[in-house]
Amino acid sequence: MKPVYLAVPAATLLLVAVWMAGSSARAGEKPKSASPIYGVTIPDGYRQWELIAPAIEADPLNEIRSVLGNRKAIEAYRSGNLPFPDGTVLVKLAWKKAPSPEFAPATIPGEATTVQVMVKDSKKYAATGGWGFGRFVHGQAVDEAQHRTCFACHQARVRDHDFVFTRYAR
Secondary structure (H helix, E strand, O other): OOOOOOOOOHHHHHHHHHHHHHOOOOOOOOOOOOOOOOOOOOOOOHHHOEEEEEEEEOOOOOEEEEEEEOHHHHHHHHHOOOOOOOOOEEEEEEEEEEEOOOOOOOEEEEEEEEEEEEEEOOOOOHHHOOEEEEEEEOOEEOOHHHHHHHHHHHHHHHHHHOOOOOOOOO
């Protein structure tokens, strides 16, 4: 049997390639924003991860924060072994503090401020203690200057805890 060759115009091939590239995202979704320097993105499904710990930040931030972790993070925290293994992902959610309209003494999450992500990959991020960082506002990565401050802060304050501030709330 002889092979059959079809002549396909280059413009058609280009349209197919563009369609295939776009079809990997769900309809109506914006492409994921990646942090400058590290290329970290907000992980899919992170809102279903387990809580590691909540925190309340005083002035000037005046925020309520919650840190969630993927399975590797939770296992590492529970075992108490540092350093965290490659594949560990931590996500910090932050909101402005707001008074509860139903119970005056209570504080509740107000406006969302940031989602911050740490990804452990000791080879890829060797220069920053094995961690890649991402800081996002409304789903979009903030500028490179803000990302340059991430590792310096972690290095100065929590070098002896594998560069991670959050302790496990038991």
